[in-house]
Amino acid sequence: MGAAAIPIALALASTATSMYNTNRTAKKQDEALYEGLRRQSDIDRKTFLRTGESIGKFEESGPEEISADLSDKYRKQIRLKQGQAFQGLDQPIDLSDEAVAASGKAVDTSNQYAGLLQGLFSQVDAAGEQRRLEGVEQGNLGTDLSVLARDSDAQKYLTDLRVRGVQRSPILDLLAAGLGGASTGLAGGGGGIAASGLSKVPGTPQSFYNFASGQGLPGQYGTPTGKLFSLFGP
């Protein structure tokens, strides 16, 4: 019984080593994937923030300020040209009081008319200018989003590369293979270690179960022989 326990212990150690390697690899892949997702999430957050910034600008966007600015510009030009505009009403000849009053009234009426047009045109033009500025913001947003989309694509590629790059430890695989081979050799009467175990690399812990159930893979781990069967058999 004592001698039979050694191959079993070796087989268990082989399987444990292989499982540890598998779990360790999966954990590293998970970590790499998590890191990639975290970076991707950062990019997504930047995208939401940038979009929110533009939406905020669109919400605040209004024609009032633009209209006031344009109105000022129109008023400035009107004031500059007042002298020339009313020179026809400033007669060099002596006029009656009624005519002078009529001229003064005409100047007032004309100024009111210009003021009305100035207000109306500034409102009309402000709506167009507002849209133009919103278009500029929309263009800037599109530019920034295209940069972020490109970053996101690149990050996805890097994450894939990182995850694919995480591989099983060859040292642990070699150790597991050695233990498995030794176990097989001892169970089979020795001498077959090199031929049956050390030169093979087990891939998964499945090897243990196949081994234990007597369905070992021919040529990979070696087929268990009678001594080992007698341990599990009736």
Next chain:
Amino acid sequence: MCLGGGGSSKAYDRAEADEAKRKAEISAAQADLESIFSSPKREGQYEDFVSSTRGILQEELDRQQADTSRNLKFANARSGLSGGSADVDSNSRLAQDYLKNIIGAEREAQGAGAGLRSQDQATKMSLFNQIMGGLSATQAATQAANSMSNNVALARSNALQTNIGDLFGNFTTQFKENKKSAADRRAAYDFNSTYAQRPQTIAPVAGVYG
């Protein structure tokens, strides 16, 4: 304890370094582009363009207003309306038309400036897309300068082609009517006297009457 594994981390590190470099290049090119299109110098150029366009339009407007004002003065004088309510009305109308056209010229100038800004914005976006596709910052700067130069040339050409037309055309009819009325009055004076046609004073011209 190093158990090996981890695989192609060198490839990953290289890819990450390349990506970081590419990002930095794009950011630099974007910043260059932004500084070209948002520079104070460029803002000054927009203002100059608007100011020049306004100047061209107002020059034409002032000229037409001066002509119309002069014609109106003589038309009213010819009709004996100077200083009367009709004179005030027509001059008031002229002043209102002139002020309206002053606003129109300013609108035109501001619109030309906005058009130029829009063209530059489109150029900026186009160049940025090219940068994303691999255009270098230096190439982008060169193309930006060329494109903006073309934009200004096009906008200037459009502004110069702007024909503001006959802004005071509605006074033309009045001038014609006044001239016709004056001619009719002259004819009535000359030919419809009670007795006969008034004698005409004809200046002797050498060689015609002997």
